[in-house]
Amino acid sequence: MPTGRCHCETVVYSFDGPVTDASCCHCRTCRRLCGSAFGAYGSVLASGFEWVRGAERVARYAPTARLTKAFCSACGSPLTTTHAREPGVVFLSLGSLDDASGITLLYHQFAASAAEWHRIGDSLPRHEDWPPE
Numbered sequence: 001m002p003t004g005r006c007h008c009e010t011v012v013y014s015f016d017g018p019v020t021d022a023s024c025c026h027c028r029t030c031r032r033l034c035g036s037a038f039g040a041y042g043s044v045l046a047s048g049f050e051w052v053r054g055a056e057r058v059a060r061y062a063p064t065a066r067l068t069k070a071f072c073s074a075c076g077s078p079l080t081t082t083h084a085r086e087p088g089v090v091f092l093s094l095g096s097l098d099d100a101s102g103i104t105l106l107y108h109q110f111a112a113s114a115a116e117w118h119r120i121g122d123s124l125p126r127h128e129d130w131p132p133e
């Protein structure tokens with residue numbers, strides 16, 4: 001079972017099935033929440049997702065009414081994002097994966113709000129805001 005964890009290894013999660021829709025989000029909310037140039041996420045099925053260690057140390061924050069971010073309360077590593085409109089999906093913070101060798105980024109979203117100091121350096125599709133359905 002593939003796994004991911006926070007930096008201090010208090011929290012470990014596992015998931016079943018492939019990570020799909022791997023992408024970078026350059027919106028201001030993701031930049032602030034990650035303290036970085038962008039957030040990098042991939043989707044897995046919620047039915048196969050499980051906190052296998054440290055579930056009681058997972059802290060949550062809702063940046064909007066529908067979004068919930070889960071992070072380690074000990075080290076602050078961002079771990080997952082869930083959306084009220086997509087209860088069947090868990091968005092993993094790609095940097096938390098233990099083995100990301102199978103991950104291929106597909107696109108950039110909210111490229112129009114990318115950080116002034118960051119240049120997107122690849123040739124992947126860039127969507128100004130959300131990718132088309």
Ligand SMILES: [Zn+2]
Binds near residue numbers: 006011077
């Ligand atoms: Zn931690």
Ligand SMILES: [Zn+2]
Binds near residue numbers: 025026027030031110
């Ligand atoms: Zn974003």
